[in-house]
Amino acid sequence: MSFRKELFRGLIKENPTLVLLLGMCPTLAVSSSAINGVGMGLAATVVLMGSNVVIALLKDIIPDKVRIPAFIVVIACFVTIIDLSMEAFTPELHAALGIFIPLIVVNCIILGRAEAYASKNSVGKSFIDGLVMGLGFTMALVLFGSIREFLGNGSVFGSKFVAEDASTILLFILPPGAFITLGFLIAVVNRLQKKKG
Amino acid sequence: MAEETKKKKLPSTFANMVIVLTVISLISALALAFTFKMTEVPRIEGKRQKTITALREVLPEFDNKPDEEMIEVMDDGEKDPAFKIIIYPARKGSELVGVAVKSYSKKAFGEPIWLMVGFDKNKKIVNISVLEQKETPGLGTKMADAQFKDQFKDKEPQTFKFKVKKDQGNVDAISAATISSRAFCDAVDRAYRALDKAPGGGVQ
Numbered sequence: 179m180s181f182r183k184e185l186f187r188g189l190i191k192e193n194p195t196l197v198l199l200l201g202m203c204p205t206l207a208v209s210s211s212a213i214n215g216v217g218m219g220l221a222a223t224v225v226l227m228g229s230n231v232v233i234a235l236l237k238d239i240i241p242d243k244v245r246i247p248a249f250i251v252v253i254a255c256f257v258t259i260i261d262l263s264m265e266a267f268t269p270e271l272h273a274a275l276g277i278f279i280p281l282i283v284v285n286c287i288i289l290g291r292a293e294a295y296a297s298k299n300s301v302g303k304s305f306i307d308g309l310v311m312g313l314g315f316t317m318a319l320v321l322f323g324s325i326r327e328f329l330g331n332g333s334v335f336g337s338k339f340v341a342e343d344a345s346t347i348l349l350f351i352l353p354p355g356a357f358i359t360l361g362f363l364i365a366v367v368n369r370l371q372k373k374k375g
Numbered sequence: 376m377a378e379e380t381k382k383k384k385l386p387s388t389f390a391n392m393v394i395v396l397t398v399i400s401l402i403s404a405l406a407l408a409f410t411f412k413m414t415e416v417p418r419i420e421g422k423r424q425k426t427i428t429a430l431r432e433v434l435p436e437f438d439n440k441p442d443e444e445m446i447e448v449m450d451d452g453e454k455d456p457a458f459k460i461i462i463y464p465a466r467k468g469s470e471l472v473g474v475a476v477k478s479y480s481k482k483a484f485g486e487p488i489w490l491m492v493g494f495d496k497n498k499k500i501v502n503i504s505v506l507e508q509k510e511t512p513g514l515g516t517k518m519a520d521a522q523f524k525d526q527f528k529d530k531e532p533q534t535f536k537f538k539v540k541k542d543q544g545n546v547d548a549i550s551a552a553t554i555s556s557r558a559f560c561d562a563v564d565r566a567y568r569a570l571d572k573a574p575g576g577g578v579q
Contacts, residue, residue, distance in 0.1 A: 210512045236399070241387035244396055251396070255403035259410045266414035269421045276509060331513050348551055351513035 181306065188310025194287045195318035196367045201287040205319060206356040208278045212335045215323030217271045219316025221260055222282050223309065228256045229288055230308035233296040240297075249292045250283070257282045287315055318363075325359055326350045426477075426491075429504040430463055433493025434473045437465035441475060448572045450565055458487075460569045471496055477506065478566035483558035485509035488518075490559070492566040499531050503563065508555075515555030523549055523556070527563065537564050 194200045201222075208218045232252050233240075240248045261279045264272040272279065282288065291311055296304040324334050330350030332340035340346065349355040385391050423442070430441050441463035448460050461477040475493045489506040505519040517523055526547055530537075537560045538544025539553060548556035 214512070237384070239385050240395055240399075241385050241391045243387035244392045247396060248399055251399050251403055255406055258407055262410050262414045262418070266417035266421065269425070273507075274512075327513075348514070352511070 184306050184310050185313070188307070188312075188314040189317055190314075192311075193314040193318055193367070194290075194311050195315055195322075196364055197371075198287075198290070199364070200290050201285045201315060202360075204278055204281060204285055205315075205322060206353065206360060208275060209319050209323040209326060209356065210330070210351045211327040212320055212323040214274055215319030215321075216316065217275055218278060219312070219319045221264065221275070221279060222285060222287065222315055223312025225253065225256045225260055225282050226288055226291060226312045226315075227305060227308035229253045230291060230296040230304040231301055232256075233292045234299060234301040234304035237297045245293075245297060246289075249289060249297075253288050253292070254283045287311060322356075322359060322363065325363075326355060330355060425506065429491040429506055430465070430475050430493075432504045433491050433502040434463075434465045434475050435467075435493075435495055435501060437467055437472055439464075439466040441465050448569050450568065460565065462569060473501060474570065476566035476569050478562045478569060480558040480562035480565065482554070482561050483508065483510060484515050484552075484554045485511070488555075488558055488562060490562045490566070492563055494566075494570065497531075498567075498570060499529055500527050500563070501529075503527055510552070510555045514549065514552040517549045517552060518555050518559050523547075523559075532567060537567075 188194075190197075192198055195202075195205050204218060204222070209215045229249070229252050233249060236248070236252075257280060260282070261272075264275075264279060291307060295307045299307070328334050328339070329347045330352075332338055332344055332346045347355070350359065385395070426442055434441075444464050446462045446464075448462060450458070450460060458479055458481075460479070463475040463477070464471060465473045465475065473493060473495045475491055477489060477491050479487050479489045481487045486507075486509040488508040488510070491504040491506055493501040493503065495501050503524050505524075508516065508518065510516050510518065536544035537546060539546045539548040539556050539560060541548065541553060542557070544560065546556065546560055
């Protein structure tokens with residue numbers, strides 16, 4: 179298993195947001211700007227890597243029937259640690275992401291990878307899976323956030339490309355714009371996949 | 376490629392399930408308590424810093440410690456202790472140069488917003504800082520931008536009505552964010568009312 183292949187898998191072939199269609203809720207809600215996308219993506223990646231490793235470590239002692247509650251406790255613990263740490267050390271980002279940090283607990287990507295991968299693979303492999311899936315999520319969020327921020331606010335990562343009072347397509351910073359952008363992105367990905375194969 | 380681990384898994388007996396879940400929960404609780412303690416100081420300090428930064432932003436130059444002389448008042452009819460208005464007197468030497476009021480509005484689009492409104496000794500607004508807001512990103516969040524806030528500088532209620540133009544006031548609302556703009560005005564209004572309640576520490 180080469181790292182390059184794994185990276186390709188997480189970023190493109192099995193991108194959790196655009197291909198596996200996981201984590202739709204935070205994607206739609208937090209991606210109204212590129213920097214929020216980065217913050218959310220990285221926070222989720224850290225949680226994903228941590229929870230994947232712990233669950234891979236414990237996979238033989240968690241009885242099958244209680245695996246979901248066990249996973250949730252582990253995930254919730256990691257998310258709360260991240261939440262407290264961000265509040266202490268990155269207060270602006272913490273304020274910007276607000277309630278969506280605790281919502282990482284129910285981000286389907288985390289539980290999805292725990293169930294589909296970490297509970298069935300070695301610690302090393304699960305760590306890598308967490309990393310590449312998290313990066314894929316982050317990349318999708320940044321792409322998403324940049325598009326929405328550019329069309330809706332005329333800026334990317336805060337640097338404005340248009341005049342201060344230029345009219346922008348406000349729709350894109352609002353929920354309908356999120357759905358529209360997501361629909362288009364998934365359509366593009368589907369088209370590219372069809373071509374390949 | 377999933378490895379076959381099913382045969383090594385712990386069987387799902389009642390005892391196993393209870394024990395494993397309990398142990399995992401206990402260890403998680405320990406990890407959380409530890410993190411909470413470790414982050415406590417930076418988190419509290421962060422909140423304090425936010426207040427000091429806001430005070431410097433909204434008041435004329437001062438050399439006292441306004442947060443150590445703060446006065447708490449309650450708005451008329453407000454019973455919830457979570458909604459305390461805080462008045463910070465700012466002095467240079469022994470002279471009162473201004474007063475900052477930490478005010479709120481419950482009429483925002485999202486959660487209640489908190490503003491720090493700075494007044495000079497003539498009760499004119501020096502500047503306003505947005506302390507807390509959970510408005511729609513790109514819309515209501517623009518209340519923190521100079522483009523919106525600056526129109527309040529140097530204003531006082533006799534000459535400038537703190538309501539949006541839609542409500543027969545003088546305030547230019549943020550486009551597509553009327554509710555957030557109204558909430559902002561509401562908080563500024565509340566800050567003004569609080570000035571009159573401040574005993575002695577208020578601006579005379």
